[in-house]
Amino acid sequence: MEIEIKCIACGYGKHSVVNNFSTTINQGDILCFLGPNGVGKTTLFKSIMGLLPLLDGQVLIDGTDLKKISRKKFASLIGYVPQTHSTPFAFQALDVVLMGSTARLNAFSNPSKSDYIKAHEVMEQLSIERFADKIFTELSGGERQMVMIARALMQEPAFIMLDEPTASLDFGNQAKVLKELKTLSNQGIGIAMTTHVPEHAFLCGGKAVLFTPGGHALSGPVKEILTEKNLEKAYGLPVAVIEDRWHNRKMIHCTPVI
Numbered sequence: 389m390e391i392e393i394k395c396i397a398c399g400y401g402k403h404s405v406v407n408n409f410s411t412t413i414n415q416g417d418i419l420c421f422l423g424p425n426g427v428g429k430t431t432l433f434k435s436i437m438g439l440l441p442l443l444d445g446q447v448l449i450d451g452t453d454l455k456k457i458s459r460k461k462f463a464s465l466i467g468y469v470p471q472t473h474s475t476p477f478a479f480q481a482l483d484v485v486l487m488g489s490t491a492r493l494n495a496f497s498n499p500s501k502s503d504y505i506k507a508h509e510v511m512e513q514l515s516i517e518r519f520a521d522k523i524f525t526e527l528s529g530g531e532r533q534m535v536m537i538a539r540a541l542m543q544e545p546a547f548i549m550l551d552e553p554t555a556s557l558d559f560g561n562q563a564k565v566l567k568e569l570k571t572l573s574n575q576g577i578g579i580a581m582t583t584h585v586p587e588h589a590f591l592c593g594g595k596a597v598l599f600t601p602g603g604h605a606l607s608g609p610v611k612e613i614l615t616e617k618n619l620e621k622a623y624g625l626p627v628a629v630i631e632d633r634w635h636n637r638k639m640i641h642c643t644p645v646i
């Protein structure tokens with residue numbers, strides 16, 4: 389299964405932010421989107437998710453135009469973890485995770501016993517089982533982030549799109565989320581995520597899309613795209629990309645030169 393993004397333009401009203409952008413996401417891929425603030429990564433993700441109307445182009449899932457896919461079917465194909473998440477109601481974290489299963493339910497049906505079992509399993513997988521009974525709005529930003537990833541996993545989607553999934557996480561939880569995303573991609577789920585940390589893209593392996601300030605996108609294997617030259621072009625300052633070895637493991641560090 390693949391998501392084909394074909395020459396899309398997206399933005400607000402008549403104002404386009406991203407123009408003529410194309411890429412393909414296959415199941416099992418990890419595709420990291422990088423680029424400076426305001427270049428249009430969130431706008432692009434919202435447009436792919438159908439939350440903003442496309443100004444031009446098409447998003448095809450296995451050749452079928454997104455517009456022809458029902459919302460219910462779509463939810464079973466792509467899970468979405470937005471950048472900010474708030475809920476006006478005092479739901480328990482477990483309820484928020486269970487909301488992921490509503491994609492598969494009818495309008496008036498309640499989650500089944502197996503949905504509850506699965507929700508607990510997913511929370512355990514992400515080491516957040518201890519938050520199950522806590523009120524979502526009373527969790528920290530990072531804890532809420534993990535709950536939202538669990539909610540996306542409840543949908544059992546073929547793809548997950550995550551907008552800055554590591555943004556408010558501590559050092560350890562950032563690594564835990566990246567490791568989890570790698571595991572999910574090894575299990576065949578296609579992952580698309582935005583990040584402001586080039587090292588995270590190197591840790592994930594896979595492919596990268598790097599937007600430069602003019603909105604031009606470079607895409608390809610991470611090592612070919614996140615070069616010193618391209619990163620300097622994107623962020624407007626020299627960047628050192630250093631290959632290293634640690635206990636026989638290849639590591640890549642990425643540091644701005646200030």
Ligand SMILES: Nc1ncnc2c1ncn2[C@@H]1O[C@H](COP(=O)(O)OP(=O)(O)OP(=O)(O)O)[C@@H](O)[C@H]1O
Nearest residue numbers: 400405423424425426427428429430431432471584
């Ligand atoms: N609701 C909106 N209406 C009009 N313009 C918007 C709206 N939301 C965002 N924009 C504009 O669209 C542009 C792209 O914003 P977007 O949030 O997609 O960037 P981004 O690359 O995700 O940024 P960041 O890395 O800071 O999250 C920005 O210039 C922003 O001001």
